Amino acid sequence: MTNVPAKAEPAENQKSAKSKSGLVATIAKVGPTLFVLAVMGGGWLAVHEINTGGGSEEEDSIVEEAAAPDSLTLPEGKVKAAKFESVPAQMQAVEHVHTIPGRIRYDETKHVDVKAPMDGILAEVLVTPGEHVESGQLLAVLRSPEIGQARAEVLKRQKEREIAQQMLQREMTLAKNLEQMSAMLDQGKSVDSIENAFRNRALGSYRQDILSAYAKMQLASELLSKIQPLANSGSVSGRTVRERQAERQMAETEFRTARDQATFAANQAKINAEAKVSEAERQLNLAWQSVETLLGYKGNKSTANLSNEEALSRLEIRAPFAGSVESRAFANNERVTRGDSLIVLANTDSLYVAASIRESDWSAVSLGQGTTVSVSVPALEDRIFEARIRYFGREVQADTNSVPLVATIENAEGLLRPGMFVRVTIPIGEAREALSVKPESVVQHENQEFVFVDESGGTFKRVDVATGQTSDEWVEVTKGLQPGQLVVTRGAFLLKSELLLQGEGE
Structure with missing residues (x-):
C-alpha cells in the first residue's frame, strides 16, 4: 500500500512537464510575429511624430539656416577684380x-542660269566652279553657223546703209549746188560764166535743163532788145516786135518752169535719200538686235570683229554681272543645243x-x-x-x-x-514705355527670375522680378523693381554663383 503514493507523484510531474513544454513551443511560434508587429508600430509612431512637427528645436534651426540668403557683401578686392557695372532701371520703349x-x-x-542661245560646239570654257568673275568677263566660246548668219546680215545691212548715205550725200550736194546756181541766175550772169563756175561741181541733169532754158531766155531777150530800136524807127513792123516779145515770154516761162521742177526734184530726191538712210539704219539696228539676242548681252558695235568667217561664227558668252560661278555643266568641245544650261552664275x-x-x-x-x-x-x-x-x-x-x-x-x-x-x-x-533693365541683368534659379541691386559698399541684394516683353536692348520688368534702382549688368552671373555658394556654406 505504501508504494501507491510513490507511483502517483511521478505522473503529476510528467503532466506538469508536458504543459510547460507546450507553452514554450507556442511562445517560440508566435514570437517572431509579435516582434515584427512591435517594430512596425514603433516605426509608425516615429513617422507620425515627424509629420506632426514633433521635431526638436535643433531641427527647426537647421531648416531655417538652409534657406538661401537674399543679399551678400563682397570684399573690396573681389569687387575690383570682378569689375561690376550697373545701370539704373528706367523707362524705355519696348516692343513685342x-x-x-x-x-x-x-x-x-542676281542668280542666273547662263544657257546656250543656239546649237553649236562649245569650243572653250574659261571658268571653273567657285571662281569669281567680273561683269562682262568672258565665260565660254561657242561656235555656231546661226550666229554667223546673223552677223552676215549685219554686214549686208551695213553696206546698204553706206549706199544710202552716199546717195543722201550726193542729193545734198546737188541741192546745195543748185541753190548756188540759182543765185547766179537771179543775178543775170551769162551762161558761160555759170558753166565755168560749175564746171567741176555736180549738178546732175539739172545743169542741162536749167541752163538750156536760161540760154533760150537770154537769146530771146537779146533779139527783143535789138529789134526794139528798129520798131521805133518804123523799120520793123509792130507784128514782128510782138512776136519777139511773145518768144521772150515763152522762153522765160520755160526757164522758170525748169527751175521750179529742178528745185522740187532736188528736194524730193533729198527727202527720199534721207528716208532710205533711216530705213537702212533701222534694218541695221534690227540685225544687231538679233545678234545681241543670240549673244545674251550688248556687244560693242565699234569693236565687233566681222572680218572673216571664223569671227562670224564665234559667239562669246560673257558674265551679265559680277559674281561667282556656282556650277558648270559641259567641257571643251562638247556639242550643246539651244537651252542647255552651261554655267550658273550668282x-x-x-x-x-x-x-x-x-x-x-x-x-x-x-x-x-x-x-x-x-x-x-x-x-x-x-x-x-x-x-x-x-x-x-x-x-x-x-x-x-x-x-x-x-x-x-x-x-x-x-x-x-x-x-x-x-x-x-x-x-x-506698337512700341510702348515700360520699366526696363538690360537683358544681361536678369538671371534665373529654380524657375525664378531675379536681378541684383547694387546697394554700394560691395553689398548686392537679390530682388525677384517678373518680366514682360523683351528686345535686343531691354527687358520689361513688370514686378519687383522701382525706377532708378541701380541694377547690376556686368557680373550678374558671378553674383548669382557667389550667392549660391554662400547659401551652401551656411
Missing part, C-alpha cells in the same frame, strides 16, 4: 517681338531671307517696306544680322495659312550661304 524660322535664299535678280553680296507670317502674327503684315528685322544664324553661333523687309506676299498659302515674308540681307563678309536656317525676329504691335 516674335521669332519665326526662315531660310537664306538667292536674290533671283552674286551673293546681298541675299534674301524668306520666312512665313502665320495667323498669330498677322499684325506684322502691316510693317512697311524697308523696316529692319534681326536675323539670327545658328550655324554662325547665333550671330545677329540686320535685314530690311522687301515685300510681303499677297496670297495666303492654303496649306500653312501664312503669307511669305522676303527681306534683303547684306552679305559683304560672305558668311551667309543660300539654304542656311535662320531665325527672324519681327516686331509685333
Whole structure:
C-alpha cells in the first residue's frame, strides 16, 4: 500500500512537464510575429511624430539656416577684380517681338542660269566652279553657223546703209549746188560764166535743163532788145516786135518752169535719200538686235570683229554681272543645243531671307517696306544680322495659312550661304514705355527670375522680378523693381554663383 503514493507523484510531474513544454513551443511560434508587429508600430509612431512637427528645436534651426540668403557683401578686392557695372532701371520703349524660322535664299535678280542661245560646239570654257568673275568677263566660246548668219546680215545691212548715205550725200550736194546756181541766175550772169563756175561741181541733169532754158531766155531777150530800136524807127513792123516779145515770154516761162521742177526734184530726191538712210539704219539696228539676242548681252558695235568667217561664227558668252560661278555643266568641245544650261552664275553680296507670317502674327503684315528685322544664324553661333523687309506676299498659302515674308540681307563678309536656317525676329504691335533693365541683368534659379541691386559698399541684394516683353536692348520688368534702382549688368552671373555658394556654406 505504501508504494501507491510513490507511483502517483511521478505522473503529476510528467503532466506538469508536458504543459510547460507546450507553452514554450507556442511562445517560440508566435514570437517572431509579435516582434515584427512591435517594430512596425514603433516605426509608425516615429513617422507620425515627424509629420506632426514633433521635431526638436535643433531641427527647426537647421531648416531655417538652409534657406538661401537674399543679399551678400563682397570684399573690396573681389569687387575690383570682378569689375561690376550697373545701370539704373528706367523707362524705355519696348516692343513685342516674335521669332519665326526662315531660310537664306538667292536674290533671283542676281542668280542666273547662263544657257546656250543656239546649237553649236562649245569650243572653250574659261571658268571653273567657285571662281569669281567680273561683269562682262568672258565665260565660254561657242561656235555656231546661226550666229554667223546673223552677223552676215549685219554686214549686208551695213553696206546698204553706206549706199544710202552716199546717195543722201550726193542729193545734198546737188541741192546745195543748185541753190548756188540759182543765185547766179537771179543775178543775170551769162551762161558761160555759170558753166565755168560749175564746171567741176555736180549738178546732175539739172545743169542741162536749167541752163538750156536760161540760154533760150537770154537769146530771146537779146533779139527783143535789138529789134526794139528798129520798131521805133518804123523799120520793123509792130507784128514782128510782138512776136519777139511773145518768144521772150515763152522762153522765160520755160526757164522758170525748169527751175521750179529742178528745185522740187532736188528736194524730193533729198527727202527720199534721207528716208532710205533711216530705213537702212533701222534694218541695221534690227540685225544687231538679233545678234545681241543670240549673244545674251550688248556687244560693242565699234569693236565687233566681222572680218572673216571664223569671227562670224564665234559667239562669246560673257558674265551679265559680277559674281561667282556656282556650277558648270559641259567641257571643251562638247556639242550643246539651244537651252542647255552651261554655267550658273550668282552674286551673293546681298541675299534674301524668306520666312512665313502665320495667323498669330498677322499684325506684322502691316510693317512697311524697308523696316529692319534681326536675323539670327545658328550655324554662325547665333550671330545677329540686320535685314530690311522687301515685300510681303499677297496670297495666303492654303496649306500653312501664312503669307511669305522676303527681306534683303547684306552679305559683304560672305558668311551667309543660300539654304542656311535662320531665325527672324519681327516686331509685333506698337512700341510702348515700360520699366526696363538690360537683358544681361536678369538671371534665373529654380524657375525664378531675379536681378541684383547694387546697394554700394560691395553689398548686392537679390530682388525677384517678373518680366514682360523683351528686345535686343531691354527687358520689361513688370514686378519687383522701382525706377532708378541701380541694377547690376556686368557680373550678374558671378553674383548669382557667389550667392549660391554662400547659401551652401551656411
